[in-house]
Amino acid sequence: MYYLGVDVGSVSTDLVILDNSMNVIExxxxxxxxxxxxxxxxxxxxxxxxxxxIEIKGAGxxxxxxxxxxxxxxxxxxxxxxxxHAVAALDKNKNVRTIIEIGGQDSKIIVIKNGVVxxxxxxxxxxxxxxSFLDRQAERLEIPIxxxxxxxxxxxxxxxxxxxxxxxxxxxxxxxQQLGYNKCEIIRGLCDALVRNYLNNIGKGKExxxxxxxxxxxxxxxxxxxxxxNALGFEVYVPDNxxxxxxxxxxxxxxxxxxxxxxxxxxxxxISDSDIKSKSHECEGCxxxxxxxxxxxxxxxxxxxxxxxxxxSNKLIKINENLLA
Amino acid sequence: xxxxxxxxxxxxxxxKVLCEGLGIEYVIPPQNSRNALNIGSLHSPEEMCLPxxxxxxxxxxxxxxxxxxxxxxxxxxxxxxGEYCELQMNxxxxxGYNLExxxxxxxxxxxxxxxxxxxxxxxxxxxxxxxxxxKALLDAIKVMNLxxxxxxxxxxxxxxxxxxxxxxxxxxxxxxDALKCKSPLEMINLLIDYKHKINHISIDIxxxxxxxxxxxxxxxxxxxxxxxxxxDKLMDYGVSTKRKLTPSWWIKNTALSPTKLNxxxxxxxxxxxxxxYIGGHARECIGEAVLAYEDNFDGAIQIFPxxxxxxxxxxxxxxxxxxxxxxxxxSLVVDEMTGEAGYITRIEAFxxxxxxxxxxxxxxx
Numbered sequence: 001m002y003y004l005g006v007d008v009g010s011v012s013t014d015l016v017i018l019d020n021s022m023n024v025i026e027x028x029x030x031x032x033x034x035x036x037x038x039x040x041x042x043x044x045x046x047x048x049x050x051x052x053x054i055e056i057k058g059a060g061x062x063x064x065x066x067x068x069x070x071x072x073x074x075x076x077x078x079x080x081x082x083x084x085h086a087v088a089a090l091d092k093n094k095n096v097r098t099i100i101e102i103g104g105q106d107s108k109i110i111v112i113k114n115g116v117v118x119x120x121x122x123x124x125x126x127x128x129x130x131x132s133f134l135d136r137q138a139e140r141l142e143i144p145i146x147x148x149x150x151x152x153x154x155x156x157x158x159x160x161x162x163x164x165x166x167x168x169x170x171x172x173x174x175x176x177q178q179l180g181y182n183k184c185e186i187i188r189g190l191c192d193a194l195v196r197n198y199l200n201n202i203g204k205g206k207e208x209x210x211x212x213x214x215x216x217x218x219x220x221x222x223x224x225x226x227x228x229x230n231a232l233g234f235e236v237y238v239p240d241n242x243x244x245x246x247x248x249x250x251x252x253x254x255x256x257x258x259x260x261x262x263x264x265x266x267x268x269x270x271i272s273d274s275d276i277k278s279k280s281h282e283c284e285g286c287x288x289x290x291x292x293x294x295x296x297x298x299x300x301x302x303x304x305x306x307x308x309x310x311x312x313s314n315k316l317i318k319i320n321e322n323l324l325a
Numbered sequence: 326x327x328x329x330x331x332x333x334x335x336x337x338x339x340x341k342v343l344c345e346g347l348g349i350e351y352v353i354p355p356q357n358s359r360n361a362l363n364i365g366s367l368h369s370p371e372e373m374c375l376p377x378x379x380x381x382x383x384x385x386x387x388x389x390x391x392x393x394x395x396x397x398x399x400x401x402x403x404x405x406x407g408e409y410c411e412l413q414m415n416x417x418x419x420x421g422y423n424l425e426x427x428x429x430x431x432x433x434x435x436x437x438x439x440x441x442x443x444x445x446x447x448x449x450x451x452x453x454x455x456x457x458x459x460k461a462l463l464d465a466i467k468v469m470n471l472x473x474x475x476x477x478x479x480x481x482x483x484x485x486x487x488x489x490x491x492x493x494x495x496x497x498x499x500x501x502d503a504l505k506c507k508s509p510l511e512m513i514n515l516l517i518d519y520k521h522k523i524n525h526i527s528i529d530i531x532x533x534x535x536x537x538x539x540x541x542x543x544x545x546x547x548x549x550x551x552x553x554x555x556x557d558k559l560m561d562y563g564v565s566t567k568r569k570l571t572p573s574w575w576i577k578n579t580a581l582s583p584t585k586l587n588x589x590x591x592x593x594x595x596x597x598x599x600x601x602y603i604g605g606h607a608r609e610c611i612g613e614a615v616l617a618y619e620d621n622f623d624g625a626i627q628i629f630p631x632x633x634x635x636x637x638x639x640x641x642x643x644x645x646x647x648x649x650x651x652x653x654x655x656s657l658v659v660d661e662m663t664g665e666a667g668y669i670t671r672i673e674a675f676x677x678x679x680x681x682x683x684x685x686x687x688x689x690x
Contacts, residue, residue, distance in 0.1 A: 064666040079677075081674075083674060106667065116682060118653075205647075
């Protein structure tokens with residue numbers, strides 16, 4: 001019995017397959033590249049070839065693209081990233097108190113008390129200090145993102161970089177380069193600045209107590225882990241599948257649901273061969289003028305998004321009901 | 326004279342009744358939409374807060390329908406809302422529109438004489454008798470109270486309803502029907518009828534839904550477009566919500582403020598954390614958070630526009646309340662965004678958190 005978890009984020013689309021005892025038996029990391037539908041299909045193609053005939057007992061989606069992903073794959077559960085990350089971390093270690101999660105667009109803090117999420121925060125209107133920004137800096141400095149953290153660890157001193165705003169940080173870094181600092185020092189300074197930003201912005205007013213888990217794509221960056229440990233004064237753990245925790249959480253949630261429901265809506269890996277398209281139009285029904293998106297699979301409509309009143313999305317529920325009747 | 330006013334929640338219904346009662350020509354700007362926001366943000370200063378931008382959009386849309394006078398409430402408080410009218414007048418003048426502004430302000434700020442002068446400027450165009458004018462005003466207040474009552478009931482009962490979506494559709498029908506009414510009396514009767522209907526919706530009293538208080542900056546909590554329809558979303562999730570700040574609350578609060586008998590409960594609630602008025606509705610926000618805790622709510626959501634000074638102050642106080650009372654409070658900052666994915670994630674995660682505090686289960690998967 002296997003369970004599938006799909007996490008469609010702004011930068012990456014992750015797929016995991018878990019076995020019955022929640023061990024990760026397969027993980028796939030793909031770049032979303034602004035096209036979640038393509039990324040999901042690409043992932044499913046790989047899975048289809050590798051796992052012919054295995055039975056998926058439940059499928060769950062998470063991430064900012066969870067709705068569209070759930071429509072395409074026929075998910076049993078659709079959960080937000082915060083819950084998914086917390087579920088995955090608690091499955092690893094029941095004593096986790098704090099989760100630091102930094103992804104492509106969002107950074108989050110999740111505070112856990114007695115095994116239940118008791119508080120959380122997400123960046124509000126600014127994405128300075130997230131994965132996309134680090135990506136862009138790595139590209140600008142012509143360093144592979146995988147080695148970015150190692151550079152930080154090589155530095156002897158840290159250069160002060162403005163961390164409040166990505167645009168300020170970048171120009172500050174450029175000025176420091178012109179002053180003659182080497183790349184290592186600047187990268188370490190950047191990691192320190194981002195951690196400072198995180199603790200002041202997201203972590204403000206929250207108690208960060210050990211055990212702390214550091215999850216999300218940015219956890220790959222050793223410089224960031226080091227900077228967090230320096231700032232907090234205790235060890236920060238990066239779990240094995242740090243980048244896949246959202247997808248793992250989604251799969252665990254799907255398991256607990258489908259065990260109760262004893263059935264799954266999962267459509268199978270074959271959808272990688274389907275022709276999935278999306279079309280959008282402005283609804284003229286009322287003054288809200290919602291932008292409605294239709295998702296087609298082989299010319300059949302499988303989903304509507306974006307309508308406030310339910311005029312379109314309810315239509316689909318009716319069609320489904322008729323099919324069942 | 327053809328008057329108009331900015332869109333804000335259900336105020337347009339009361340304004341319609343008032344203008345009809347006075348026999349004044351009026352224009353209701355189109356409901357807030359991306360279109361209004363686009364026009365507004367094109368012409369407004371970039372760092373300005375969201376309500377200003379949407380209002381500019383409202384005015385320009387109304388001008389195209391022939392409006393030449395704007396009625397606006399004012400404030401001489403430290404929040405930048407106090408400068409809205411001046412800025413908006415200048416901005417519209419630069420764009421080549423000649424618009425008259427009538428700013429209704431508190432008597433303690435502008436003096437009773439000046440207030441009277443402004444009100445007469447507005448009602449001068451009405452040929453009705455003094456009695457009829459007073460009646461028009463009272464009718465408008467009545468409509469506002471009724472509408473706020475209906476809305477509050479719908480938001481509260483959404484957590485208990487037997488047939489999902491009943492409250493929401495009834496509320497939506499009520500608003501559409503009210504706009505079609507031809508006379509103040511017709512609208513009042515219709516609203517009384519709807520009030521009866523909504524209070525007799527079939528409910529399951531044994532349900533124990535999550536109860537969430539909506540607190541924060543008055544414009545963004547009242548105007549659904551600006552907060553990406555948070556109350557509708559919470560109704561869909563089957564959450565009971567309560568919001569203290571309404572147009573009728575504002576009128577009552579303003580009328581009572583000279584006697585200092587306004588919002589005594591809020592003042593008492595906020596005493597420990599923010600005993601001063603710092604402008605805007607920061608004190609109300611803090612007071613309501615404390616009251617929500619005392620009324621056994623499960624949590625509170627604060628909404629405010631980016632850059633709102635009073636609410637930033639309350640945002641920094643809220644974590645202390647949250648910690649002291651073990652009461653979850655989430656802050657949402659709204660700006661020109663209409664992509665809702667991140668916003669929904671935050672709301673869903675907050676609801677999950679509250680639910681799991683109640684009972685450690687995964688509901689609504």
